[in-house]
Amino acid sequence: MASQPRAGIIGTGFMGSVHSRAVHAAGGTVSAVAGSSRSSAEAAAASLGARSAAGSAEELINRDDVDVVHICTPNSTHADLARKAIAAGKAVICEKPLATSVEDASELTELARKAGVVATVPFVYRFYPAVREARDRIAKGEAGRLWLLHGSYLQDWLAGAEATNWRVDSGLGGASRAFGDIGVHWCDLMEFVTGHTITRIMAHTSRAYEEREIRGRMSSVATEDGATLLFETDQGASGSLVVSQVSPGRKNRLWFSFDGTEASFSFNQEQPDALHIGRTDSSSTVPVGPETLSTPGGRRYAVLPPGHPQGYQDSFNAFVADTFSAIKGQPPEGLPTFRDGLRAALLTDALIASAAGQSWVDVPAGRPLEYSTSYPAVERQTQ
Known part of the structure:
Protein backbone atom coordinates (compact mmCIF):
# COMPACT_ATOMS: atom_id res chain seq x y z
CA MET A 1 0.00 0.00 0.00
CA ALA A 2 1.15 3.55 -0.72
CA SER A 3 2.07 5.89 2.16
CA GLN A 4 -1.48 7.28 1.96
CA PRO A 5 -4.39 4.97 1.10
CA ARG A 6 -5.47 5.12 -2.53
CA ALA A 7 -9.22 5.38 -2.94
CA GLY A 8 -11.64 3.98 -5.46
CA ILE A 9 -15.07 5.63 -5.44
CA ILE A 10 -18.14 3.76 -6.67
CA GLY A 11 -20.90 6.26 -7.39
CA THR A 12 -20.79 9.56 -9.25
CA GLY A 13 -23.53 11.53 -7.50
CA PHE A 14 -23.53 13.99 -4.62
CA MET A 15 -22.06 11.59 -2.08
CA GLY A 16 -19.30 10.56 -4.48
CA SER A 17 -18.23 14.19 -4.67
CA VAL A 18 -18.31 14.53 -0.87
CA HIS A 19 -16.11 11.44 -0.53
CA SER A 20 -13.67 12.62 -3.19
CA ARG A 21 -13.17 15.99 -1.50
CA ALA A 22 -12.56 14.21 1.81
CA VAL A 23 -9.99 11.88 0.24
CA HIS A 24 -8.06 14.81 -1.20
CA ALA A 25 -8.29 16.76 2.08
CA ALA A 26 -6.78 13.75 3.89
CA GLY A 27 -3.84 13.78 1.50
CA GLY A 28 -4.97 10.74 -0.44
CA THR A 29 -5.53 10.12 -4.11
CA VAL A 30 -8.60 8.93 -6.00
CA SER A 31 -7.17 6.24 -8.24
CA ALA A 32 -10.42 5.46 -10.00
CA VAL A 33 -14.13 6.12 -10.09
CA ALA A 34 -16.90 3.78 -11.25
CA GLY A 35 -20.44 4.70 -12.22
CA SER A 36 -23.46 3.04 -13.76
CA SER A 37 -21.42 2.81 -16.98
CA ARG A 38 -17.93 3.57 -18.21
CA SER A 39 -19.20 6.73 -19.87
CA SER A 40 -20.70 8.03 -16.62
CA ALA A 41 -17.44 7.26 -14.82
CA GLU A 42 -15.43 9.06 -17.49
CA ALA A 43 -17.73 12.07 -17.27
CA ALA A 44 -17.29 12.24 -13.48
CA ALA A 45 -13.57 11.49 -13.25
CA ALA A 46 -12.40 15.07 -13.73
CA SER A 47 -14.85 16.62 -11.25
CA LEU A 48 -13.97 13.99 -8.63
CA GLY A 49 -10.25 14.40 -9.21
CA ALA A 50 -9.90 10.75 -10.19
CA ARG A 51 -6.87 9.54 -12.11
CA SER A 52 -8.95 7.18 -14.23
CA ALA A 53 -12.40 5.73 -14.86
CA ALA A 54 -13.20 2.07 -14.26
CA GLY A 55 -15.50 0.10 -16.52
CA SER A 56 -17.45 -1.38 -13.60
CA ALA A 57 -17.57 -1.52 -9.82
CA GLU A 58 -16.01 -4.98 -9.90
CA GLU A 59 -13.14 -3.75 -12.03
CA LEU A 60 -12.50 -0.91 -9.58
CA ILE A 61 -12.57 -3.21 -6.55
CA ASN A 62 -9.95 -5.52 -8.04
CA ARG A 63 -7.49 -2.82 -9.14
CA ASP A 64 -4.03 -2.98 -7.59
CA ASP A 65 -3.96 0.80 -7.13
CA VAL A 66 -7.09 0.85 -4.94
CA ASP A 67 -6.57 0.28 -1.20
CA VAL A 68 -9.93 1.49 0.09
CA VAL A 69 -13.28 1.19 -1.67
CA HIS A 70 -15.85 3.98 -1.14
CA ILE A 71 -19.41 2.75 -1.77
CA CYS A 72 -21.67 5.70 -2.68
CA THR A 73 -24.42 3.91 -4.60
CA PRO A 74 -28.16 3.26 -3.99
CA ASN A 75 -28.84 1.46 -0.73
CA SER A 76 -29.89 -1.85 -2.27
CA THR A 77 -26.43 -2.30 -3.82
CA HIS A 78 -24.36 -1.73 -0.67
CA ALA A 79 -24.26 -5.28 0.67
CA ASP A 80 -23.13 -6.94 -2.57
CA LEU A 81 -20.44 -4.34 -3.25
CA ALA A 82 -19.16 -4.46 0.33
CA ARG A 83 -18.93 -8.26 0.19
CA LYS A 84 -16.86 -8.07 -2.97
CA ALA A 85 -14.56 -5.40 -1.55
CA ILE A 86 -13.97 -7.39 1.65
CA ALA A 87 -13.31 -10.56 -0.37
CA ALA A 88 -10.69 -8.61 -2.31
CA GLY A 89 -8.99 -7.66 0.95
CA LYS A 90 -9.79 -3.97 0.60
CA ALA A 91 -10.69 -1.52 3.31
CA VAL A 92 -14.26 -0.26 2.88
CA ILE A 93 -16.10 2.99 3.52
CA CYS A 94 -19.76 2.20 2.88
CA GLU A 95 -22.47 4.84 2.91
CA LYS A 96 -25.30 4.16 5.27
CA PRO A 97 -27.38 2.18 5.46
CA LEU A 98 -24.74 -0.51 5.51
CA ALA A 99 -27.45 -2.85 4.22
CA THR A 100 -31.22 -2.87 3.84
CA SER A 101 -31.63 -5.88 6.11
CA VAL A 102 -30.31 -6.86 9.52
CA GLU A 103 -29.16 -10.18 8.12
CA ASP A 104 -26.95 -8.57 5.50
CA ALA A 105 -25.59 -5.98 7.93
CA SER A 106 -24.71 -8.71 10.42
CA GLU A 107 -23.04 -10.81 7.73
CA LEU A 108 -20.94 -7.86 6.50
CA THR A 109 -19.84 -7.03 10.02
CA GLU A 110 -18.68 -10.60 10.56
CA LEU A 111 -16.99 -10.77 7.16
CA ALA A 112 -15.02 -7.60 7.91
CA ARG A 113 -14.01 -8.99 11.29
CA LYS A 114 -12.77 -12.25 9.84
CA ALA A 115 -10.92 -10.54 7.00
CA GLY A 116 -9.26 -8.05 9.38
CA VAL A 117 -10.04 -5.11 7.13
CA VAL A 118 -10.95 -1.60 8.25
CA ALA A 119 -14.63 -1.13 7.45
CA THR A 120 -16.37 2.12 8.36
CA VAL A 121 -19.73 3.87 7.91
CA PRO A 122 -19.97 7.68 7.62
CA PHE A 123 -21.82 8.66 10.79
CA VAL A 124 -20.05 11.96 10.31
CA TYR A 125 -22.02 14.09 12.77
CA GLY A 311 -19.53 22.29 8.62
CA TYR A 312 -20.61 19.01 7.12
CA GLN A 313 -17.74 18.67 4.65
CA ASP A 314 -15.23 19.42 7.41
CA SER A 315 -16.75 16.65 9.51
CA PHE A 316 -16.67 14.27 6.57
CA ASN A 317 -13.03 15.16 5.95
CA ALA A 318 -12.22 14.32 9.57
CA PHE A 319 -14.05 10.99 9.30
CA VAL A 320 -12.11 9.95 6.18
CA ALA A 321 -8.83 11.11 7.71
CA ASP A 322 -9.54 8.99 10.80
CA THR A 323 -10.42 5.99 8.61
CA PHE A 324 -7.10 6.40 6.79
CA SER A 325 -5.33 6.49 10.18
CA ALA A 326 -6.99 3.19 11.10
CA ILE A 327 -5.92 1.68 7.77
CA LYS A 328 -2.34 2.67 8.61
CA GLY A 329 -2.61 0.95 12.00
CA GLN A 330 -3.36 4.00 14.13
CA PRO A 331 -7.07 3.68 14.96
CA PRO A 332 -8.49 6.86 16.51
CA GLU A 333 -11.09 7.06 19.22
CA GLY A 334 -14.75 7.11 18.14
CA LEU A 335 -14.45 5.89 14.55
CA PRO A 336 -17.85 4.51 13.34
CA GLN A 358 -48.45 0.05 16.91
CA SER A 359 -46.65 -1.30 19.95
CA TRP A 360 -43.44 -1.07 21.95
CA VAL A 361 -40.65 -3.16 20.42
CA ASP A 362 -37.42 -4.24 22.08
CA VAL A 363 -34.19 -3.33 20.27
CA PRO A 364 -31.37 -5.91 20.46
CA ALA A 365 -28.12 -4.62 21.91
CA GLY A 366 -26.64 -4.77 18.43
CA ARG A 367 -22.97 -4.93 19.32
CA PRO A 368 -22.50 -8.66 20.00
CA LEU A 369 -19.35 -9.17 17.95
CA GLU A 370 -15.97 -8.87 19.63
CA TYR A 371 -13.31 -7.87 17.14
CA SER A 372 -9.92 -9.55 17.11
CA THR A 373 -8.62 -8.02 13.93
CA SER A 374 -5.63 -5.86 13.09
CA TYR A 375 -7.51 -2.81 14.36
CA PRO A 376 -9.18 -3.94 17.61
CA ALA A 377 -8.89 -0.51 19.21
CA VAL A 378 -11.35 0.91 16.68
CA GLU A 379 -14.07 -1.47 17.82
CA ARG A 380 -13.26 -1.30 21.50
CA GLN A 381 -13.52 2.47 21.51
CA THR A 382 -16.88 2.65 19.76
CA GLN A 383 -18.69 0.41 22.25
Whole structure:
Protein backbone atom coordinates (compact mmCIF):
# COMPACT_ATOMS: atom_id res chain seq x y z
CA MET A 1 0.00 0.00 0.00
CA ALA A 2 1.15 3.55 -0.72
CA SER A 3 2.07 5.89 2.16
CA GLN A 4 -1.48 7.28 1.96
CA PRO A 5 -4.39 4.97 1.10
CA ARG A 6 -5.47 5.12 -2.53
CA ALA A 7 -9.22 5.38 -2.94
CA GLY A 8 -11.64 3.98 -5.46
CA ILE A 9 -15.07 5.63 -5.44
CA ILE A 10 -18.14 3.76 -6.67
CA GLY A 11 -20.90 6.26 -7.39
CA THR A 12 -20.79 9.56 -9.25
CA GLY A 13 -23.53 11.53 -7.50
CA PHE A 14 -23.53 13.99 -4.62
CA MET A 15 -22.06 11.59 -2.08
CA GLY A 16 -19.30 10.56 -4.48
CA SER A 17 -18.23 14.19 -4.67
CA VAL A 18 -18.31 14.53 -0.87
CA HIS A 19 -16.11 11.44 -0.53
CA SER A 20 -13.67 12.62 -3.19
CA ARG A 21 -13.17 15.99 -1.50
CA ALA A 22 -12.56 14.21 1.81
CA VAL A 23 -9.99 11.88 0.24
CA HIS A 24 -8.06 14.81 -1.20
CA ALA A 25 -8.29 16.76 2.08
CA ALA A 26 -6.78 13.75 3.89
CA GLY A 27 -3.84 13.78 1.50
CA GLY A 28 -4.97 10.74 -0.44
CA THR A 29 -5.53 10.12 -4.11
CA VAL A 30 -8.60 8.93 -6.00
CA SER A 31 -7.17 6.24 -8.24
CA ALA A 32 -10.42 5.46 -10.00
CA VAL A 33 -14.13 6.12 -10.09
CA ALA A 34 -16.90 3.78 -11.25
CA GLY A 35 -20.44 4.70 -12.22
CA SER A 36 -23.46 3.04 -13.76
CA SER A 37 -21.42 2.81 -16.98
CA ARG A 38 -17.93 3.57 -18.21
CA SER A 39 -19.20 6.73 -19.87
CA SER A 40 -20.70 8.03 -16.62
CA ALA A 41 -17.44 7.26 -14.82
CA GLU A 42 -15.43 9.06 -17.49
CA ALA A 43 -17.73 12.07 -17.27
CA ALA A 44 -17.29 12.24 -13.48
CA ALA A 45 -13.57 11.49 -13.25
CA ALA A 46 -12.40 15.07 -13.73
CA SER A 47 -14.85 16.62 -11.25
CA LEU A 48 -13.97 13.99 -8.63
CA GLY A 49 -10.25 14.40 -9.21
CA ALA A 50 -9.90 10.75 -10.19
CA ARG A 51 -6.87 9.54 -12.11
CA SER A 52 -8.95 7.18 -14.23
CA ALA A 53 -12.40 5.73 -14.86
CA ALA A 54 -13.20 2.07 -14.26
CA GLY A 55 -15.50 0.10 -16.52
CA SER A 56 -17.45 -1.38 -13.60
CA ALA A 57 -17.57 -1.52 -9.82
CA GLU A 58 -16.01 -4.98 -9.90
CA GLU A 59 -13.14 -3.75 -12.03
CA LEU A 60 -12.50 -0.91 -9.58
CA ILE A 61 -12.57 -3.21 -6.55
CA ASN A 62 -9.95 -5.52 -8.04
CA ARG A 63 -7.49 -2.82 -9.14
CA ASP A 64 -4.03 -2.98 -7.59
CA ASP A 65 -3.96 0.80 -7.13
CA VAL A 66 -7.09 0.85 -4.94
CA ASP A 67 -6.57 0.28 -1.20
CA VAL A 68 -9.93 1.49 0.09
CA VAL A 69 -13.28 1.19 -1.67
CA HIS A 70 -15.85 3.98 -1.14
CA ILE A 71 -19.41 2.75 -1.77
CA CYS A 72 -21.67 5.70 -2.68
CA THR A 73 -24.42 3.91 -4.60
CA PRO A 74 -28.16 3.26 -3.99
CA ASN A 75 -28.84 1.46 -0.73
CA SER A 76 -29.89 -1.85 -2.27
CA THR A 77 -26.43 -2.30 -3.82
CA HIS A 78 -24.36 -1.73 -0.67
CA ALA A 79 -24.26 -5.28 0.67
CA ASP A 80 -23.13 -6.94 -2.57
CA LEU A 81 -20.44 -4.34 -3.25
CA ALA A 82 -19.16 -4.46 0.33
CA ARG A 83 -18.93 -8.26 0.19
CA LYS A 84 -16.86 -8.07 -2.97
CA ALA A 85 -14.56 -5.40 -1.55
CA ILE A 86 -13.97 -7.39 1.65
CA ALA A 87 -13.31 -10.56 -0.37
CA ALA A 88 -10.69 -8.61 -2.31
CA GLY A 89 -8.99 -7.66 0.95
CA LYS A 90 -9.79 -3.97 0.60
CA ALA A 91 -10.69 -1.52 3.31
CA VAL A 92 -14.26 -0.26 2.88
CA ILE A 93 -16.10 2.99 3.52
CA CYS A 94 -19.76 2.20 2.88
CA GLU A 95 -22.47 4.84 2.91
CA LYS A 96 -25.30 4.16 5.27
CA PRO A 97 -27.38 2.18 5.46
CA LEU A 98 -24.74 -0.51 5.51
CA ALA A 99 -27.45 -2.85 4.22
CA THR A 100 -31.22 -2.87 3.84
CA SER A 101 -31.63 -5.88 6.11
CA VAL A 102 -30.31 -6.86 9.52
CA GLU A 103 -29.16 -10.18 8.12
CA ASP A 104 -26.95 -8.57 5.50
CA ALA A 105 -25.59 -5.98 7.93
CA SER A 106 -24.71 -8.71 10.42
CA GLU A 107 -23.04 -10.81 7.73
CA LEU A 108 -20.94 -7.86 6.50
CA THR A 109 -19.84 -7.03 10.02
CA GLU A 110 -18.68 -10.60 10.56
CA LEU A 111 -16.99 -10.77 7.16
CA ALA A 112 -15.02 -7.60 7.91
CA ARG A 113 -14.01 -8.99 11.29
CA LYS A 114 -12.77 -12.25 9.84
CA ALA A 115 -10.92 -10.54 7.00
CA GLY A 116 -9.26 -8.05 9.38
CA VAL A 117 -10.04 -5.11 7.13
CA VAL A 118 -10.95 -1.60 8.25
CA ALA A 119 -14.63 -1.13 7.45
CA THR A 120 -16.37 2.12 8.36
CA VAL A 121 -19.73 3.87 7.91
CA PRO A 122 -19.97 7.68 7.62
CA PHE A 123 -21.82 8.66 10.79
CA VAL A 124 -20.05 11.96 10.31
CA TYR A 125 -22.02 14.09 12.77
CA ARG A 126 -19.79 12.54 15.42
CA PHE A 127 -16.97 14.69 14.05
CA TYR A 128 -18.31 18.13 14.88
CA PRO A 129 -16.09 19.70 17.56
CA ALA A 130 -19.15 20.78 19.58
CA VAL A 131 -20.42 17.19 19.58
CA ARG A 132 -17.10 15.85 20.87
CA GLU A 133 -17.06 18.58 23.52
CA ALA A 134 -20.53 17.56 24.71
CA ARG A 135 -19.51 13.90 24.77
CA ASP A 136 -16.41 14.55 26.86
CA ARG A 137 -18.25 16.81 29.30
CA ILE A 138 -21.09 14.31 29.75
CA ALA A 139 -18.55 11.52 30.33
CA LYS A 140 -16.95 13.65 33.08
CA GLY A 141 -20.35 13.87 34.80
CA GLU A 142 -21.10 17.54 34.13
CA ALA A 143 -24.70 16.72 33.13
CA GLY A 144 -25.37 14.71 36.26
CA ARG A 145 -27.74 11.82 35.62
CA LEU A 146 -29.10 11.97 32.09
CA TRP A 147 -32.83 11.33 32.21
CA LEU A 148 -34.37 12.98 29.10
CA LEU A 149 -32.86 12.65 25.61
CA HIS A 150 -34.78 14.40 22.85
CA GLY A 151 -34.41 16.05 19.49
CA SER A 152 -35.25 16.05 15.81
CA TYR A 153 -33.79 15.75 12.35
CA LEU A 154 -35.71 17.83 9.81
CA GLN A 155 -35.15 18.35 6.07
CA ASP A 156 -37.26 19.75 3.22
CA TRP A 157 -35.73 18.19 0.11
CA LEU A 158 -38.90 16.14 -0.49
CA ALA A 159 -41.35 18.95 0.22
CA GLY A 160 -43.78 19.04 -2.70
CA ALA A 161 -45.62 16.18 -4.35
CA GLU A 162 -43.45 16.51 -7.45
CA ALA A 163 -40.21 15.99 -5.54
CA THR A 164 -38.66 12.58 -5.99
CA ASN A 165 -35.40 10.64 -5.82
CA TRP A 166 -34.28 7.03 -6.09
CA ARG A 167 -34.64 6.78 -2.30
CA VAL A 168 -38.43 7.04 -2.69
CA ASP A 169 -38.35 3.65 -4.44
CA SER A 170 -38.34 1.06 -1.66
CA GLY A 171 -36.73 -1.41 -4.05
CA LEU A 172 -33.65 0.79 -4.13
CA GLY A 173 -33.80 2.62 -0.81
CA GLY A 174 -35.14 -0.05 1.51
CA ALA A 175 -38.25 -0.44 3.64
CA SER A 176 -37.63 2.75 5.65
CA ARG A 177 -36.74 6.10 4.10
CA ALA A 178 -36.83 9.05 6.50
CA PHE A 179 -35.71 7.09 9.55
CA GLY A 180 -33.37 4.77 7.64
CA ASP A 181 -31.79 7.75 5.88
CA ILE A 182 -31.50 10.40 8.60
CA GLY A 183 -33.13 9.11 11.80
CA VAL A 184 -30.33 6.61 12.28
CA HIS A 185 -27.86 9.51 12.21
CA TRP A 186 -29.61 11.07 15.22
CA CYS A 187 -29.76 7.77 17.09
CA ASP A 188 -26.09 7.07 16.44
CA LEU A 189 -25.21 10.54 17.68
CA MET A 190 -27.33 10.17 20.81
CA GLU A 191 -25.80 6.84 21.76
CA PHE A 192 -22.28 8.03 20.93
CA VAL A 193 -22.51 11.27 22.91
CA THR A 194 -24.41 9.99 25.96
CA GLY A 195 -23.15 6.42 26.28
CA HIS A 196 -26.78 5.27 26.53
CA THR A 197 -28.19 2.48 24.37
CA ILE A 198 -31.79 2.45 23.13
CA THR A 199 -33.49 -0.69 24.44
CA ARG A 200 -37.09 -0.27 23.25
CA ILE A 201 -39.07 2.04 21.02
CA MET A 202 -42.63 3.03 20.16
CA ALA A 203 -42.84 4.48 16.65
CA HIS A 204 -45.33 5.99 14.24
CA THR A 205 -44.58 6.72 10.59
CA SER A 206 -46.46 8.97 8.20
CA ARG A 207 -46.46 10.39 4.68
CA ALA A 208 -47.15 13.90 3.44
CA TYR A 209 -47.87 12.52 -0.03
CA GLU A 210 -49.27 9.12 -0.89
CA GLU A 211 -47.95 9.21 -4.47
CA ARG A 212 -44.70 10.34 -6.05
CA GLU A 213 -42.93 9.71 -9.30
CA ILE A 214 -41.16 6.36 -9.10
CA ARG A 215 -39.30 4.96 -12.12
CA GLY A 216 -40.91 7.45 -14.45
CA ARG A 217 -44.56 7.24 -13.37
CA MET A 218 -46.74 8.29 -10.46
CA SER A 219 -46.98 5.44 -7.98
CA SER A 220 -48.01 4.78 -4.42
CA VAL A 221 -45.23 5.43 -1.94
CA ALA A 222 -44.36 2.59 0.44
CA THR A 223 -41.88 4.43 2.65
CA GLU A 224 -42.35 7.21 5.20
CA ASP A 225 -41.83 10.95 4.82
CA GLY A 226 -41.58 11.28 8.59
CA ALA A 227 -41.42 9.34 11.83
CA THR A 228 -42.00 10.06 15.48
CA LEU A 229 -40.78 7.77 18.22
CA LEU A 230 -40.48 7.38 21.93
CA PHE A 231 -37.63 5.35 23.37
CA GLU A 232 -36.08 4.08 26.59
CA THR A 233 -32.40 3.43 27.29
CA ASP A 234 -30.36 0.91 29.22
CA GLN A 235 -29.51 3.55 31.83
CA GLY A 236 -33.07 4.51 32.67
CA ALA A 237 -33.50 7.56 30.46
CA SER A 238 -36.47 8.20 28.21
CA GLY A 239 -36.50 10.13 24.99
CA SER A 240 -38.25 11.24 21.83
CA LEU A 241 -37.31 11.93 18.24
CA VAL A 242 -39.09 13.59 15.31
CA VAL A 243 -37.76 12.89 11.81
CA SER A 244 -39.00 14.51 8.60
CA GLN A 245 -37.88 15.01 5.02
CA VAL A 246 -40.88 17.26 4.28
CA SER A 247 -40.46 20.19 6.69
CA PRO A 248 -40.35 23.36 4.54
CA GLY A 249 -37.44 25.63 5.36
CA ARG A 250 -35.51 23.03 7.33
CA LYS A 251 -32.53 22.17 5.18
CA ASN A 252 -30.62 19.84 7.47
CA ARG A 253 -31.61 20.57 11.04
CA LEU A 254 -30.23 17.82 13.25
CA TRP A 255 -30.90 19.08 16.78
CA PHE A 256 -30.56 17.43 20.16
CA SER A 257 -30.94 18.28 23.81
CA PHE A 258 -29.53 15.81 26.31
CA ASP A 259 -30.91 16.78 29.70
CA GLY A 260 -29.36 15.76 32.99
CA THR A 261 -30.05 16.56 36.61
CA GLU A 262 -27.22 19.12 36.65
CA ALA A 263 -27.03 20.45 33.08
CA SER A 264 -28.36 20.07 29.57
CA PHE A 265 -26.32 19.98 26.37
CA SER A 266 -27.85 21.14 23.08
CA PHE A 267 -26.53 21.23 19.49
CA ASN A 268 -28.00 22.34 16.15
CA GLN A 269 -26.25 21.14 12.99
CA GLU A 270 -27.52 24.13 11.01
CA GLN A 271 -25.58 26.33 13.44
CA PRO A 272 -22.56 24.12 14.13
CA ASP A 273 -20.24 26.75 15.57
CA ALA A 274 -21.70 26.61 19.10
CA LEU A 275 -22.62 24.25 21.92
CA HIS A 276 -25.39 25.34 24.29
CA ILE A 277 -25.03 24.36 27.95
CA GLY A 278 -27.93 25.05 30.27
CA ARG A 279 -27.94 25.06 34.07
CA THR A 280 -30.52 26.24 36.59
CA ASP A 281 -28.38 29.22 37.59
CA SER A 282 -26.96 30.07 34.17
CA SER A 283 -27.04 29.37 30.48
CA SER A 284 -24.07 29.62 28.15
CA THR A 285 -23.21 29.22 24.50
CA VAL A 286 -19.68 27.95 23.98
CA PRO A 287 -18.21 29.05 20.63
CA VAL A 288 -16.31 26.38 18.74
CA GLY A 289 -12.56 26.84 18.49
CA PRO A 290 -9.35 25.28 19.80
CA GLU A 291 -9.04 28.09 22.38
CA THR A 292 -12.67 28.02 23.56
CA LEU A 293 -13.42 24.31 23.82
CA SER A 294 -12.08 22.66 26.94
CA THR A 295 -11.94 18.91 26.27
CA PRO A 296 -9.46 16.80 24.27
CA GLY A 297 -12.20 15.55 21.94
CA GLY A 298 -13.50 19.02 21.18
CA ARG A 299 -10.07 20.53 20.63
CA ARG A 300 -8.89 17.68 18.43
CA TYR A 301 -11.49 18.40 15.76
CA ALA A 302 -11.61 22.20 16.13
CA VAL A 303 -9.16 23.35 13.49
CA LEU A 304 -10.38 26.93 12.96
CA PRO A 305 -10.59 29.93 15.31
CA PRO A 306 -13.98 30.79 16.86
CA GLY A 307 -16.29 32.54 14.44
CA HIS A 308 -15.20 30.36 11.52
CA PRO A 309 -17.83 27.59 11.42
CA GLN A 310 -16.80 24.09 10.51
CA GLY A 311 -19.53 22.29 8.62
CA TYR A 312 -20.61 19.01 7.12
CA GLN A 313 -17.74 18.67 4.65
CA ASP A 314 -15.23 19.42 7.41
CA SER A 315 -16.75 16.65 9.51
CA PHE A 316 -16.67 14.27 6.57
CA ASN A 317 -13.03 15.16 5.95
CA ALA A 318 -12.22 14.32 9.57
CA PHE A 319 -14.05 10.99 9.30
CA VAL A 320 -12.11 9.95 6.18
CA ALA A 321 -8.83 11.11 7.71
CA ASP A 322 -9.54 8.99 10.80
CA THR A 323 -10.42 5.99 8.61
CA PHE A 324 -7.10 6.40 6.79
CA SER A 325 -5.33 6.49 10.18
CA ALA A 326 -6.99 3.19 11.10
CA ILE A 327 -5.92 1.68 7.77
CA LYS A 328 -2.34 2.67 8.61
CA GLY A 329 -2.61 0.95 12.00
CA GLN A 330 -3.36 4.00 14.13
CA PRO A 331 -7.07 3.68 14.96
CA PRO A 332 -8.49 6.86 16.51
CA GLU A 333 -11.09 7.06 19.22
CA GLY A 334 -14.75 7.11 18.14
CA LEU A 335 -14.45 5.89 14.55
CA PRO A 336 -17.85 4.51 13.34
CA THR A 337 -17.44 1.02 11.91
CA PHE A 338 -19.60 -1.68 10.35
CA ARG A 339 -20.75 -2.58 13.87
CA ASP A 340 -22.36 0.84 14.06
CA GLY A 341 -23.92 0.18 10.66
CA LEU A 342 -25.36 -3.03 12.08
CA ARG A 343 -26.69 -1.06 15.03
CA ALA A 344 -28.52 1.28 12.64
CA ALA A 345 -30.05 -1.70 10.82
CA LEU A 346 -31.34 -3.11 14.11
CA LEU A 347 -32.91 0.23 15.05
CA THR A 348 -34.52 0.56 11.62
CA ASP A 349 -35.91 -2.96 11.83
CA ALA A 350 -37.38 -2.20 15.26
CA LEU A 351 -38.93 1.03 14.00
CA ILE A 352 -40.63 -0.76 11.11
CA ALA A 353 -41.98 -3.46 13.44
CA SER A 354 -43.20 -0.94 16.00
CA ALA A 355 -44.96 1.22 13.43
CA ALA A 356 -46.62 -1.81 11.85
CA GLY A 357 -47.78 -3.26 15.16
CA GLN A 358 -48.45 0.05 16.91
CA SER A 359 -46.65 -1.30 19.95
CA TRP A 360 -43.44 -1.07 21.95
CA VAL A 361 -40.65 -3.16 20.42
CA ASP A 362 -37.42 -4.24 22.08
CA VAL A 363 -34.19 -3.33 20.27
CA PRO A 364 -31.37 -5.91 20.46
CA ALA A 365 -28.12 -4.62 21.91
CA GLY A 366 -26.64 -4.77 18.43
CA ARG A 367 -22.97 -4.93 19.32
CA PRO A 368 -22.50 -8.66 20.00
CA LEU A 369 -19.35 -9.17 17.95
CA GLU A 370 -15.97 -8.87 19.63
CA TYR A 371 -13.31 -7.87 17.14
CA SER A 372 -9.92 -9.55 17.11
CA THR A 373 -8.62 -8.02 13.93
CA SER A 374 -5.63 -5.86 13.09
CA TYR A 375 -7.51 -2.81 14.36
CA PRO A 376 -9.18 -3.94 17.61
CA ALA A 377 -8.89 -0.51 19.21
CA VAL A 378 -11.35 0.91 16.68
CA GLU A 379 -14.07 -1.47 17.82
CA ARG A 380 -13.26 -1.30 21.50
CA GLN A 381 -13.52 2.47 21.51
CA THR A 382 -16.88 2.65 19.76
CA GLN A 383 -18.69 0.41 22.25
